[in-house]
Amino acid sequence: MALLQPPRSSYTKASKKVWFSYVEGSNKFQHDLLGITNSYIAGNLHLQFPEEEPLNAKQIEVSITGTEYVHWTEQVIRTCQVYNASTNSFYTHTYVETIHYIHEKQILNRSLTLWQSSNLKNNVRSKKELYEKITNMHIPFQISLPNDLPPSMSLDTGNIYYNVNAKIKRKMKFWKCQGSKKKIKCICNITRYSPMPITDPFRWVEWDDQKAWKRGLEIFVGLKEYHIFRASGNVKSIKKYAEERSVSGDQFPNILNTHNEWSHNFRIEVLNDKVNWTTDRYNINVHHKIKIKIKFGFFSGKKNINLERMVNIENILEES
Numbered sequence: 001m002a003l004l005q006p007p008r009s010s011y012t013k014a015s016k017k018v019w020f021s022y023v024e025g026s027n028k029f030q031h032d033l034l035g036i037t038n039s040y041i042a043g044n045l046h047l048q049f050p051e052e053e054p055l056n057a058k059q060i061e062v063s064i065t066g067t068e069y070v071h072w073t074e075q076v077i078r079t080c081q082v083y084n085a086s087t088n089s090f091y092t093h094t095y096v097e098t099i100h101y102i103h104e105k106q107i108l109n110r111s112l113t114l115w116q117s118s119n120l121k122n123n124v125r126s127k128k129e130l131y132e133k134i135t136n137m138h139i140p141f142q143i144s145l146p147n148d149l150p151p152s153m154s155l156d157t158g159n160i161y162y163n164v165n166a167k168i169k170r171k172m173k174f175w176k177c178q179g180s181k182k183k184i185k186c187i188c189n190i191t192r193y194s195p196m197p198i199t200d201p202f203r204w205v206e207w208d209d210q211k212a213w214k215r216g217l218e219i220f221v222g223l224k225e226y227h228i229f230r231a232s233g234n235v236k237s238i239k240k241y242a243e244e245r246s247v248s249g250d251q252f253p254n255i256l257n258t259h260n261e262w263s264h265n266f267r268i269e270v271l272n273d274k275v276n277w278t279t280d281r282y283n284i285n286v287h288h289k290i291k292i293k294i295k296f297g298f299f300s301g302k303k304n305i306n307l308e309r310m311v312n313i314e315n316i317l318e319e320s
Contacts, residue, residue, distance in 0.1 A: 011187075035194055041142070059117070060139065075096050225275060
């Protein structure tokens with residue numbers, strides 16, 4: 001069975017002679033359930049060089065790195081005084097300056113030495129004897145992941161991303177402008193899971209008017225997503241509705257139950273490309289609120305009822 005490989009587009013640094021593959025029967029690097037069980041990445045590193053021009057190497061290393069990155073810009077109008085020699089006077093020059101706010105932090109760096117030359121293992125001091133010729137080599141690898149890793153995410157202003165890297169220490173070739181290290185880098189998506197929570201229904205105590213739904217012209221239910229980014233001592237906030245629903249009041253039955261209450265079930269299905277996982281980090285914070293609005297109309301003389309509650313959007317592992 002042929003081993004599946006990451007697509008070429010997932011390589012940010014590639015080589016025709018060195019590449020990765022997944023383990024047999026898998027189509028990703030990550031295995032097991034990060035956040036619930038001990039998770040790890042696994043794969044294979046392949047090297048293929050022509051016999052007439054083999055690779056002279058002394059060490060091969062594989063690593064996984066993670067980066068938290070935030071970047072946004074602001075346009076600021078500035079003024080300055082400029083001297084005009086022809087008139088022997090100063091005038092005010094107005095210009096627009098672009099300010100960049102940047103935060104970049106490495107949140108993961110775990111490496112594994114896959115191979116060493118025999119002489120390097122035996123601490124041979126002669127540099128010429130440290131290298132061995134390689135034409136074909138296929139090496140499996142496995143690296144454990146910390147259980148508190150955040151998942152991969154891509155937002156307009158901030159990202160958390162991971163790479164699987166290979167670094168080969170080789171003999172330099174000055175006539176080819178070839179350095180002492182050969183590297184490849186491939187994107188590695190990291191997914192985090194949460195166990196099924198025990199949920200209890202809750203009531204908003206603000207809603208103490210049982211006849212409110214009769215007067216309501218519309219009931220709005222929405223899931224709102226909030227982003228907070230911090231970089232260079234500044235803060236940027238973004239908020240948007242990931243999903244929303246509105247139902248007019250005349251669509252509800254006006255029948256109360258035995259407890260003199262009325263209820264209606266709302267179901268909001270949010271697509272993966274519309275919502276991001278709840279993430280509680282200092283530089284990248286994503287949180288969510290369920291918002292309910294009972295709207296009475298501009299001429300009703302009644303204030304709208306506005307309710308909200310914090311919720312977590314997590315990758316829940318359903319119990320089988």
